[in-house]
Amino acid sequence: MNGKVITFARSGDLDVPVRIKADSLEGTFPLLSLSEQLVDPQKALAKHRVDATSDLTLTAQVWANGKALTGQIATTYKSFKSKRRWNEWLQFPIRLSQLPLDAEVRFQFWDYDGNDMLVARATIPFFDSKNAVLLRGRQKVDVVIDDEDEQEKENKFNDKTKAIANNNSGYSEMDRLEKLIKKHELGDMPRLDWLDNLAFRQIELVNTKHTTKSDLFLYVEYPQFQHVVVYSPPPVLLAPQPLEPPQIQQIQNTQTDNPIESKYRRLLRSHKTGPLDKDLKPNAKMRDELNLIFNYPSAQELTENEKNLLWKFRYYATRDKRALTKFLKSVSWDDASEMRQAIALLPMWKEVDISDALEMLGPGFADHPAVRAFAVDRLRASPDKELELYLLQLVQALQFDKDRVVSQFLISRAVASPVLGNYFYWYVHVQTQSEQTTGPFKEAISDFLLALQTSENGAEKIVALKRESNFVGKLVKLAQDVRACKEARPKKVELLKSMIADPKLELKELPYPVILPLDPTQRIVGIDENDCSVFKSSLTPLKLTFKMEDGSLYPIIFKSGDDLRQDQLVIQIITLMNQLLLNENLDLKITPYRILATGAVDGAIQFVPNQTLASVLSDYPGGILQFLKEKAPMTEEQQALLPPGSLSLGVRPEVMDTFVRSCAGYCVMTYILGVGDRHLDNLLISDDGHFFHADFGYILGRDPKPFPPLMKLPIQIIDGMGGIHSENYTKFRNYCFTAYTTLRKSANLILNLFSLMTEANIPDIAIEKDKAVQKVRDRFCLEMSDEEAIVHFQNLINDSVSAFLPMVIDRLHSLAQYWRA
The missing domain is CATH 1.10.1070.11 (Phosphatidylinositol 3-/4-kinase, catalytic domain)
Structure with a gap:
């Protein structure tokens, strides 16, 4: 009897989630010529017909015996530059032990042309049909374009079959090389780096030579197990089990960590190595890798290797202010030991930029009060003029402010500065009119008014704010009445002027100066009815000219029935960009006019001739x-x-x-x-x-x-x-x-x-x-x-x-x- 021992695992014994990695799509879809685009512009709305690297969404679903076993899992948004590459693990809500022998993954590629548009499909099994072994490592899947007719598909299949038979296009050669690459990846071939690099370059040349752009392939990757996994049916319970009462469970994240990676991370970051890490210094290669990570944009996700590298050299990273937010992303916050170490490191960090402080106030750190408090401490050093540039976003950060550290900071600065206080009031006031997340904003505005009332000259400040709010209410009513008028535009202008001149409304001459909402440093004393008009538009915006306390005129456009929050955001970002350029001594003569949304569907715009x-x-x-x-x-x-x-x-x-x-x-x-x-x-x-x-x-x-x-x-x-x-x-x-x-x-x-x-x-x-x-x-x-x-x-x-x-x-x-x- 042969003494050779074969070690394998049975799929029915593996109670782990089913995962597959969507790597990249090779080849391109048939592109429309310019003449075809002009003849039928509707076709060109599907970007995959005009752009070889357009955005595509990939969905995957497990099927068996003609029935879907799971729902569709979609890739996250990726913006492709030179190649459609997702490089993303997809995890299905089914265990490996539950997979039948004929289980397969069905991929679908989606574009958008006004509606969701299915453009291609691909299918690959989980188990090898010959020996019932679970596939592992990198696999190549043929992709079928969905909008081809049957004759086109048959012609492509026949062409490929003839090419393989004649060995003209190199299909058999590429198949042979791909099998060798799989062996190399699985460790079944000895590695020799310098020779492997030469071989891979040659393989790329062969692939480029023999693969046409019309060939579409999806590259996927199955998980690697220590032993070969052979199909076996799931274990059957021989005795009936007592029924347990159903329980409702809350699942926060279906993308659970790989248990092997989690264990590796815990071993790598063991508290026993903590004291030694303080003295660690990266070598030249690792220093270059760290600098590359430090330069990543804020939205970029980190790989597990990058997270581990940041943790290993966390003490070294404290000298670089760019590294803080990247390091915080590398922390496993579920681990109490790691969390304590990360919080203890915060005071050691070099002063961070305002951009990093803003990132730490976002939803990613909503459950970490120490991080948010550190970010607020950075903001305390900012002057009022700088805070004004970011105030719109800081108000939005109140949604994630569970410990209210941001709210307390903003209220203290708003009470101390009339300009910040005015903008803070209107930004929060608008959010209280939203159907969603009104709670934190209502609390903030209530706390602000209470703090304002108890501050120095608080009663006068409250009165001024109420007068300003009442004045805006009159303008809203004015705009609504003019819009309700069904007469021609000249009649609407006449109505507007007569309403302003009406002494009962107290608009032509205000009984007291009122703060200008667009610019709190100025005061309004009246409206010049002779320089007011109505614009030609379905919403009939008003042109109003305010008479100011210093004798100047301040024309505005007031709208009712139009949400100005998007325009307000754009002008704010343009103002910020202009300031960034001025900081570098580049004056591009930008004159961003002011916009302020005073409600969900009304607001004012500074009028520039x-x-x-x-x-x-x-x-x-x-x-x-x-x-x-x-x-x-x-x-x-x-x-x-x-x-x-x-x-x-x-x-x-x-x-x-x-x-x-x-x-x-x-x-x-x-x-x-x-x-x-x-x-x-x-x-x-x-x-x-x-x-x-x-x-x-x-x-x-x-x-x-x-x-x-x-x-x-x-x-x-x-x-x-x-x-x-x-x-x-x-x-x-x-x-x-x-x-x-x-x-x-x-x-x-x-x-x-x-x-x-x-x-x-x-x-x-x-x-x-x-x-x-x-x-x-x-x-x-x-x-x-x-x-x-x-x-x-x-x-x-x-x-x-x-x-x-x-x-x-x-x-x-x-x-x-x-x-x-």
């Missing part, structure tokens, strides 16, 4: 350049100072400089924010050359028009600078490159601000909360170097300037506006 680009191009045959010439002509003295032979555009240099800089600033900022629905009616210019955008109803890449450009830069703007070959256009591009690379350095701050807004009921964030931060991150292209990012932005400018379709859409929009008028 302007003209739309549509009206400028309509009224001035010479376009923007003629407009600037007439509004700011160059003087004779300035003409005389021009160098001999230089081209004069006839515009005052400071006005042209303002136009070029502001165009560059808004070009970069609106690209990062993914502002959509850009047309010539919401691109504005003032007489002094300031260019700016209005109406931010679409952000994060959303757009109501088909094939929107990533950046809106009409050729008419370039012509206003003097043309593509002008010196001003060169300056414009350089300003764009400098602004983009500068803002990339502060990407973490902007990403963390968006992360705190995911529960703020902002329409375009609420659509895909889990993808909002990733969409902004993609615009920063953080995987690129500065040089590569400049090339990327240059390509965006070139594509936008030369784009033909946006010009057609602008023309159609102008015609629609004409017929509507």
Whole structure:
């Protein structure tokens, strides 16, 4: 008898969850030509037909005997750059011991063209059909495109069969190599690093040569077990078991840790090695790895190896402020020993940036009061002007403020600063009108009013706040009454002026000065009814001109029936970006107007005198350049100072400089924010050359028009600078490159601000909360170097300037506006 012993495990004895790793999709879907896109634009809405690396969602489901054994498990959102790669473990709510012999995984690939669209399928079994052994390691699965007809599928199958038979395309060779790779991965072949590297390079060349782009394969990976797993039916209970009363269990997270990895982590992080870790110093290679991790953007997930590396060198990491949030993500907070060590390390850390402090106030650390208290201590050092930039997000952090440390901090600063107090009141007041998560906001506003009442001159402050609130209530009623009027616009204007002049309403001359909600440093004493009007719009927004205490006029637009919170967020981020650029001595002449939502469906907008680009191009045959010439002509003295032979555009240099800089600033900022629905009616210019955008109803890449450009830069703007070959256009591009690379350095701050807004009921964030931060991150292209990012932005400018379709859409929009008028 042969003395050889074969060791194996039985699947029926393995009471572990079924897991499979979705790795990557090789090959591309058939792409539409440009002519096909123009003939049938509806087809091009499915991005996989026009972009080889478009977003796809992958779902997986366990089936057996023609029936589904589980629900569908979907991959998380991934933004693909050069390859569709998920690299994600999917865990099913079924145990390995429960799998029948014919169990299989069915994969489905989904796109979105206005509705969910199934584009391809793939299927792979769990057990080898020949010897009933559980598959393990990396596997290659054929993918079938769902929108192919049967004849196309049969032709592809016949072509592949002929290719294999003739050995022309190298299918048999690739199959042989893949089997060898599996043996190597499973440890069935001896490893020799230098020779393995040479072999893998050669295999890549063979794969590139013999694999066509039309071949679609999904690479998946099964878990590795120490021994071969052979199918066996689950154990059968011979005796009836007593029935237990049903129990309701709360499951917080279906993605449980791998027990092997958990045990390995506990051994690696044992408290016995803690004292030794204090003296550990990384070698050069590990130091490079740590620096790479420290530079990760805030939204990036860490691998288990990266977490273990951070824990091992946690004492070394305390000298680098970038490392704190990454280290906190590496902590296993369920382990009491690790949690105590992590909290003890916090005071040792170098002072962190404000962006990291904001991240620690988010939902990821809602259950860790020590971390949140540490973040608030960092915020205490910030002046009021800086806090004002982030106050909108800090108010949203109240949703995760279980220990109320953030609430107490914000209230103390709001009571001490009239400006912060005013904005804090309105930001929280708006959230109390939301249908969701009103509890923490109602508590905060109640505590704020109580603290304000008991502060120095508290009674006067409360009275001023009540007067301001009552004044806003009158404006809301004014807007609602004008909108309810069914007469033509002139009649509505007449009604508005008569209501303002009515002494009973006390609007023309206020009985006492009232704080201006948009700017708490100023006081309103009345409304100039002669300079008030009603805009042409379905919501009939009002143009109101306030008379101020210092004798100046302050025009605003007041809206009722429109949610301004998204516009408010965009203007806040633009204001922040402008401040970041000014901190680097780059003044792009950005003049963000103020917006304040005073309710869920009402608010005020600062009115800046302007003209739309549509009206400028309509009224001035010479376009923007003629407009600037007439509004700011160059003087004779300035003409005389021009160098001999230089081209004069006839515009005052400071006005042209303002136009070029502001165009560059808004070009970069609106690209990062993914502002959509850009047309010539919401691109504005003032007489002094300031260019700016209005109406931010679409952000994060959303757009109501088909094939929107990533950046809106009409050729008419370039012509206003003097043309593509002008010196001003060169300056414009350089300003764009400098602004983009500068803002990339502060990407973490902007990403963390968006992360705190995911529960703020902002329409375009609420659509895909889990993808909002990733969409902004993609615009920063953080995987690129500065040089590569400049090339990327240059390509965006070139594509936008030369784009033909946006010009057609602008023309159609102008015609629609004409017929509507």
